[in-house]
Amino acid sequence: MAQFAELFTLLSLFSVLVSKGSSSPPPAKEQWDYVEVRPGAHIFWWLYYADSYQDLPLILWLQGGPGGSGSGFGNFEEIGPLNRDLEPRKTSWVQAASVLFVDNPVGTGFSYAERPDGFATNVSTVASDMLVLLQKFFAQIPELQSNPFYIFSESYGGKMAAAISLELNKAIAQGSVKCNFAGVALGDSWISPLDSVMTWGPYLYATSLLDDSGLKDLTSAAEDVKEAVQQQQFLKATELWSVAETVVEQNTNGVNFYNILTQQPDEKTASFAGGNFISLQAHRHIRPLHKQSLSELMNGPIRKKLGIIPQNVTWGGQAEEVFSNMAGDFMRPVVDIVDQLLAAGVNVTVYNGQLDLIVDTLGQELWVKKLKWEGLPSFTQMRWTPLDDPASPGVTGAFYKTYKNFAFYWILKAGHMIPSDQGPMALQMLKMITQQD
Ligand SMILES: *[C@@H]1O[C@H](CO)[C@@H](O)[C@H](O)[C@H]1NC(C)=O
Numbered sequence: 001m002a003q004f005a006e007l008f009t010l011l012s013l014f015s016v017l018v019s020k021g022s023s024s025p026p027p028a029k030e031q032w033d034y035v036e037v038r039p040g041a042h043i044f045w046w047l048y049y050a051d052s053y054q055d056l057p058l059i060l061w062l063q064g065g066p067g068g069s070g071s072g073f074g075n076f077e078e079i080g081p082l083n084r085d086l087e088p089r090k091t092s093w094v095q096a097a098s099v100l101f102v103d104n105p106v107g108t109g110f111s112y113a114e115r116p117d118g119f120a121t122n123v124s125t126v127a128s129d130m131l132v133l134l135q136k137f138f139a140q141i142p143e144l145q146s147n148p149f150y151i152f153s154e155s156y157g158g159k160m161a162a163a164i165s166l167e168l169n170k171a172i173a174q175g176s177v178k179c180n181f182a183g184v185a186l187g188d189s190w191i192s193p194l195d196s197v198m199t200w201g202p203y204l205y206a207t208s209l210l211d212d213s214g215l216k217d218l219t220s221a222a223e224d225v226k227e228a229v230q231q232q233q234f235l236k237a238t239e240l241w242s243v244a245e246t247v248v249e250q251n252t253n254g255v256n257f258y259n260i261l262t263q264q265p266d267e268k269t270a271s272f273a274g275g276n277f278i279s280l281q282a283h284r285h286i287r288p289l290h291k292q293s294l295s296e297l298m299n300g301p302i303r304k305k306l307g308i309i310p311q312n313v314t315w316g317g318q319a320e321e322v323f324s325n326m327a328g329d330f331m332r333p334v335v336d337i338v339d340q341l342l343a344a345g346v347n348v349t350v351y352n353g354q355l356d357l358i359v360d361t362l363g364q365e366l367w368v369k370k371l372k373w374e375g376l377p378s379f380t381q382m383r384w385t386p387l388d389d390p391a392s393p394g395v396t397g398a399f400y401k402t403y404k405n406f407a408f409y410w411i412l413k414a415g416h417m418i419p420s421d422q423g424p425m426a427l428q429m430l431k432m433i434t435q436q437d
C-alpha cells in the first residue's frame with residue numbers, strides 16, 4: 001500500500017522553531033513504498049511530485065557507493081525539497097521535475113535484504129532488480145507513465161544508471177515496462193574506474209597537490225591497479241584501488257577525494273592500515289554519505305513519518321554489506337554499455353565536476369574518447385560553449401557540448417557532489433538536458 005502524506009505536520013513544527021513567522025511553501029505531494037524485487041529483497045522508493053507535474057519530467061536519482069542512499073543523502077543533502085534541517089532548499093530539483101529517489105542496490109538506505117544472499121553482486125542484478133521496481137512503480141502510478149522519464153546519477157550511481165538504462169530500453173520495446181524513457185545523465189560516474197585511477201597522479205600534480213616523489217609513488221600504485229584490471233582480477237583491483245587511495249592520502253596530507261580544494265573532514269584512516277580493505281573503503285566512501293546528523297534524521301523523524309519501515313531495519317544498517325557484496329564487480333568498466341546506449345539512440349549526457357578527484361574529469365575524457373560511437377569524431381572536433389552561472393551572471397559556470405544523442409557538461413567550481421556544490425548551475429543543466437531551456 002502506498003502512503004500519501006503531508007510532511008508539514010512535522011515541518012510546521014520546525015518552521016515555527018526555525019524560521020519564525022516566515023510562511024511555509026505549499027507542501028510537495030509525495031508518495032513512497034517498498035517493492036519486493038526478489039524473494040526477501042526489498043527496495044524502498046520515495047517520490048516527490050513537482051507542483052505542475054503534468055507538464056514536467058520525472059527524474060530517477062541514483063546515489064553512489066554502492067550503498068549510498070538517494071532517499072537520505074540525495075534527498076536531504078543535494079536535491080530534495082528540504083535540507084537536513086527540514087528547511088526548504090533554495091535550489092531543489094523538484095522545482096523543475098518530479099523526483100524519484102530509489103535506495104538501490106538492495107540493502108541501501110531503507111532497502112533491506114532478509115538474508116545474506118539477498119544482496120546484488122554485480123550490475124546485472126542491480127539492473128534487473130530496478131526493472132522489477134520500475135515496472136511496479138509505473139503500474140502503481142500510471143499518471144506518470146507519459147511524462148518524459150530521465151535517469152540522473154552520481155558516482156557509482158552512474159555505472160548502475162548505464163546498466164539500468166540499457167535494460168529499461170529493451171523492456172519498453174518489449175512492452176514489459178510502460179514509461180516514456182527520454183535519456184540518462186551520468187554525473188561524476190564510475191564508468192571506467194581505471195581511467196579515473198590512472199589520471200589521479202597527473203591531476204594532483206598539475207594542481208600542486210603532489211610533488212615528484214608523490215607522483216612517482218602514485219603512478220606505480222596506479223600501474224598495479226591497471227595490471228589487475230587487465231588480467232580481469234577485479235576483486236584484487238578493488239583492493240589495489242584502496243592501496244592507491246592510501247598513497248594519495250599520504251602524499252597530499254589527506255586531500256578530500258570529493259573536492260580537491262578541501263581536506264578529508266573525518267578522522268584519519270591510518271588506523272585501518274593493514275586491516276580489511278573493504279572496511280577501509282566503506283569508511284572512506286560509505287561513511288561520508290551517512291554522517292551522524294543525517295542518520296539521526298533518517299532513523300528518527302523521517303522513519304516515523306514514513307511509517308512503513310520494518311522495526312528491525314535501520315537506515316544505512318546494511319550499507320557496508322552492499323559495498324562488500326559488489327566489491328568483485330566494482331572495478332569492472334561499463335564503457336561498452338554506454339556504447340550500446342548510444343547505438344540504440346538513447347540520449348546520454350556526461351557531466352563532471354572540475355574539482356572532483358575520485359572521478360576526475362581527465363578520466364572521463366579518456367573513456368569518452370574510447371567510445372565506438374559513430375558520432376565521436378564529429379563530437380571531438382566540435383568546440384564547447386560556455387554557460388553563465390545563474391547564481392553569478394557574467395561568470396562562467398560551465399562549458400557544454402552536444403552532438404546527436406550525446407552531451408558533455410564540464411561543471412566549474414564543483415566537486416563530486418555537483419548539486420551540493422553548484423546548485424543553481426546544476427538545476428540549469430537539468431533544465432537544458434530535459435529541454436526546458
Ligand atoms: C527482520 O525481522 C524479520 C522477521 O523476524 C526477518 O524475517 C527479517 O530477516 C529481519 N530483517 C532484517 C533486515 O534483519
Ligand SMILES: *[C@@H]1O[C@H](CO)[C@@H](O)[C@H](O)[C@H]1NC(C)=O
Nearest residue numbers: 119120121122123124125126
Ligand atoms: C550476477 O550475479 C548473479 C547472482 O549471483 C549471477 O547469477 C549472474 O550470473 C551474475 N551475472 C554476471 C553477468 O556476472
Ligand SMILES: *[C@@H]1O[C@H](CO)[C@@H](O)[C@H](O)[C@H]1NC(C)=O
Nearest residue numbers: 181182183347402404405435
Ligand atoms: C534527444 O536529444 C536530441 C538532441 O538534443 C533531441 O532533439 C531529442 O528530442 C532528444 N530525445 C528525447 C527523447 O529527449
